[in-house]
Amino acid sequence: MSFEDAVSEVKNLTNVSNSDKLRIYGCYKVATTGEGPSTAQPSSWDPVKRKKWDAWKETAERLKGDKEAAKPTIASLTAANAALKAALAKYESGVLKHPSCTSFSKNYHKSSNTPAPHPVTVKSGYLNKWKDRAIGWTGSKWGVRYITLTSDGTLKYSASHSDNAPRATLSLKRCAVKDDGHKSTKSSRFHVFSIYRREKGAGSNPSDDVEDDIVPLMRFSTTSKADKESWMAYLTEGCASFAPPPLEPIPKGTLSPIYFSNPSISPNMSMYAKKSTDPKAAHTKQRNIATYQPSRPMHRNAKPSFLSEGGGNQNYRGLLNLAAIILIVSNFRLIYDTMKKHGFLISIPNKDEFMSAPLKDFPAHTGTLLLNLHILFAYFIEKHLLSAGRIPETLGLVLHHLNASLSLVIPTYIVWVFEPNPSAGGGLLMCSVILWMKLISYFHANSDYRSSGPDKTTTLNAALVTDVDEEDALLQYPSNLTLQNIYYFWFAPTLTYQIAFPKAKHGVRPLYVAGLVVRMSITAALFVFLVKQTINPTVEKLVGEIQRGNLNPVIAAESLVKLAIPNTYVWLLVFYFYFHLFLNLLAELLRFGDRVFYKDWWNCTEIGSYWRLWNLPVHFWLIRHLYMPSIRWKVPSVAATGLVFLFSAVLHEFIISVPFHMVRYWSFLGMMAQIPLVFVTKWLDKKFKGSSVGNVVFWLVFCVVGQPCAILLYAIDHAQLTNKGGEQGEVEVDSGVGMGEL
Numbered sequence: 001m002s003f004e005d006a007v008s009e010v011k012n013l014t015n016v017s018n019s020d021k022l023r024i025y026g027c028y029k030v031a032t033t034g035e036g037p038s039t040a041q042p043s044s045w046d047p048v049k050r051k052k053w054d055a056w057k058e059t060a061e062r063l064k065g066d067k068e069a070a071k072p073t074i075a076s077l078t079a080a081n082a083a084l085k086a087a088l089a090k091y092e093s094g095v096l097k098h099p100s101c102t103s104f105s106k107n108y109h110k111s112s113n114t115p116a117p118h119p120v121t122v123k124s125g126y127l128n129k130w131k132d133r134a135i136g137w138t139g140s141k142w143g144v145r146y147i148t149l150t151s152d153g154t155l156k157y158s159a160s161h162s163d164n165a166p167r168a169t170l171s172l173k174r175c176a177v178k179d180d181g182h183k184s185t186k187s188s189r190f191h192v193f194s195i196y197r198r199e200k201g202a203g204s205n206p207s208d209d210v211e212d213d214i215v216p217l218m219r220f221s222t223t224s225k226a227d228k229e230s231w232m233a234y235l236t237e238g239c240a241s242f243a244p245p246p247l248e249p250i251p252k253g254t255l256s257p258i259y260f261s262n263p264s265i266s267p268n269m270s271m272y273a274k275k276s277t278d279p280k281a282a283h284t285k286q287r288n289i290a291t292y293q294p295s296r297p298m299h300r301n302a303k304p305s306f307l308s309e310g311g312g313n314q315n316y317r318g319l320l321n322l323a324a325i326i327l328i329v330s331n332f333r334l335i336y337d338t339m340k341k342h343g344f345l346i347s348i349p350n351k352d353e354f355m356s357a358p359l360k361d362f363p364a365h366t367g368t369l370l371l372n373l374h375i376l377f378a379y380f381i382e383k384h385l386l387s388a389g390r391i392p393e394t395l396g397l398v399l400h401h402l403n404a405s406l407s408l409v410i411p412t413y414i415v416w417v418f419e420p421n422p423s424a425g426g427g428l429l430m431c432s433v434i435l436w437m438k439l440i441s442y443f444h445a446n447s448d449y450r451s452s453g454p455d456k457t458t459t460l461n462a463a464l465v466t467d468v469d470e471e472d473a474l475l476q477y478p479s480n481l482t483l484q485n486i487y488y489f490w491f492a493p494t495l496t497y498q499i500a501f502p503k504a505k506h507g508v509r510p511l512y513v514a515g516l517v518v519r520m521s522i523t524a525a526l527f528v529f530l531v532k533q534t535i536n537p538t539v540e541k542l543v544g545e546i547q548r549g550n551l552n553p554v555i556a557a558e559s560l561v562k563l564a565i566p567n568t569y570v571w572l573l574v575f576y577f578y579f580h581l582f583l584n585l586l587a588e589l590l591r592f593g594d595r596v597f598y599k600d601w602w603n604c605t606e607i608g609s610y611w612r613l614w615n616l617p618v619h620f621w622l623i624r625h626l627y628m629p630s631i632r633w634k635v636p637s638v639a640a641t642g643l644v645f646l647f648s649a650v651l652h653e654f655i656i657s658v659p660f661h662m663v664r665y666w667s668f669l670g671m672m673a674q675i676p677l678v679f680v681t682k683w684l685d686k687k688f689k690g691s692s693v694g695n696v697v698f699w700l701v702f703c704v705v706g707q708p709c710a711i712l713l714y715a716i717d718h719a720q721l722t723n724k725g726g727e728q729g730e731v732e733v734d735s736g737v738g739m740g741e742l
Contacts, residue, residue: 119152123234125227128190129157130219141637142190142221147231153238155195155218170217174198177235178214183221191228194219195235215464331565338533345532363418364428367411371435374407378439379486382446387478393447400443407435415658425659433651437495437621442486444625445497449477465500467593472500492592493583495621502593509588516585523577527570534566535711542712543719556712563708571707579615605694606681607674607701622647645675656714662721666713670706677701 129145145157148166153173156166172195180192194216222228304310378400386396411432415425454476480499489497542559545551575598583597601613612619622644630640649671656667685694 119150119154122149122151122238123231124148124161125231127220127222127227127231130194130216130221132219147220149234149238153241155235155238157218170195172235172238175217175239177232177239178216179232180219182225188223190221190223191225192219192221193228193232193235217464334565335533338537342533342537345536346529363414364421364424367414367419367428368431370410371407371431374403374435374439375486375490377403378442379481379483382443383478383481386446386450387481393450397443397447400439404436404439404443407439408432412654412658416661419659420661422659426655429655429658433655434495435490437618437625438489438497440625441495441497441621442489445499446477446481449480449499465498465502467502467505468500469503472503475499488590491586492590493586493597493617494592494594495617496624504587504591504593508591513585513588516581516588520577520581520585523573523581527573527577530566530570530573535563535570538562538566539711539715543716546716546719559712560705560708563711564704567707567711568703571703583617603695604698605685605692606678607698608678608682610698610702618648642675645671660714660718660721662717664714664717666710670710674701 125147126144127147128142129147131141131143145159145167146161146163148156148158150156153171155170155172157168158166174197175195176198178194178196180194182189182191184190195218196214196216220231222231306314381396381399381403385391385399386393391399411428415428419425419428477499488501492501494501538559542551542555545555579597584595586592587595597616599613599616601610604610604613626647627640627644630643631637635643649668652671653665653668657663681694681697684697688694
């Protein structure tokens, strides 16, 4: 019987299961093509291919005596079977091939509608991952992560094995593995390796890659050398397996060779299934009443109560709803008591008075418009001086820093001399600080682009940045020096400049923008209401007690407790308004793709984690332009961390003190006092692993003690400054917005 005749007979088999048909066809393959595959055994990287090869080999040995019996068996079964035709069509399209083939055929990828097989896990385990976007608050930037390598060449990592979704994924296509040796600490030795993207057109041997041009995408370490070698072996094999090889297309009109495995012994499922004849059997009301006799056992096994330790995980959603109701009702009662005692304190602005005021009465608005001059001057320095080679790099550095410094000095002078309103002055200073940070980043990044060259810039962007527009994918310095580019950076919700930013694939969504604007309006109204109606009366009462000389620890503690709850609400509203609503609004209007402006800081169990997760734009700026430059200048990591805290403390004090026209150090001291708290909460987190002790300490420090104390101290000083010289009047108090990170 020829090969074509056997295929024709197999297509017409009937009255047998598909597994039996494949086994019969396998017998014929063994009888006509030999005792097994002639290629070497596939590696463990592809477990599916490995098992198919083993099955082929095992069946070939087992069926040596049945070669001749296979031929008449095939010839005797001639009836048609539609199910097998569909199955063989799958084989003809190239889904399954001989082990010598290294991948699916081009014909399959182009024409088959059969979904790709679900990837399986090849290797998984815990490794130390280098956190390239984190500050090592305690001298370490390594975090334990759960790593998973799948058969489709994808590397994933998550915080633990119980996470439902990975934090990030990396395709091994065009990647290579680099052995970074080992490093020793006082307690252990860590073996380090990394994965990097190879440049297009690079040689076939990764050892020829230039060390300085390597951009590590992920970096790992482990205390076990054997574990490191095992991971490197799997990753290396994965990188090699998914390198794009030249594929040989299968000629049309031919049947691809298939694999087959040992036939599975499938039980007769009819022995385990029963179909009810009652059409209402699924209805609860149709239960047989006769089964519920007075003697029916209702207690059937030993089990603990739901709220006991052995009760397992329970759903407390109802209790959470009750807690939310109690919280809402209690706070409405407090608001009612405040309004009953003080009346409605919010005044509606007078439109006519606002429109008739001259421009000089709005110095904060004028100062904000003047910030555009610093943007244009930074563009002029880069575009017409540095990129054209008209001035040396050192002079460009001086001009850039002078321009950035003036963007802080001029608004500070305007606020200190002309702006009496702390809110307006604080807004102008916030904008000037943001511009100062962006100008520093703009200069540093472009300076690095000049020194690196266009090729390395393109390689770096291609390796690390995805989801960019086509026109930005190959953008190189100095083509990025345009007014459109620098103003996009000015309005973008980021502080760190780069040539190309990830862009959202969808356009601007009007309904989404409208929803953000509505939520911003509601949040702003709640903010003003809480400040005017709850915070200001408490502060004014305390200031009055101080002026009358009646201040004592009981009154101070009472004011602190009264401020704790409304200040927490105000703080959360500011966070929600700015970091979620406002930054997402900017991102939507600009199609800015990376919208992770914060992470789950509310779950922090140590102070250091809070500062890393609360404000990612500032955190990334501090890493790139302060922390890492300090490390490059051989500053110890702990000292560099202290420098970051010092810088942040100075900016906090600057933004708060200048609008109130007084120089105090409460915010500065509060920030610096958190340095020992970083180590204390880290010790607590290790001491009570998995508990909420650190999280409770975090909330107490920030919401119950820290920010209310700062509000009271600044309010008292501002009242004394206002009343100096005999002036009596209403005390304007800041709501504590500036007490959080910038």
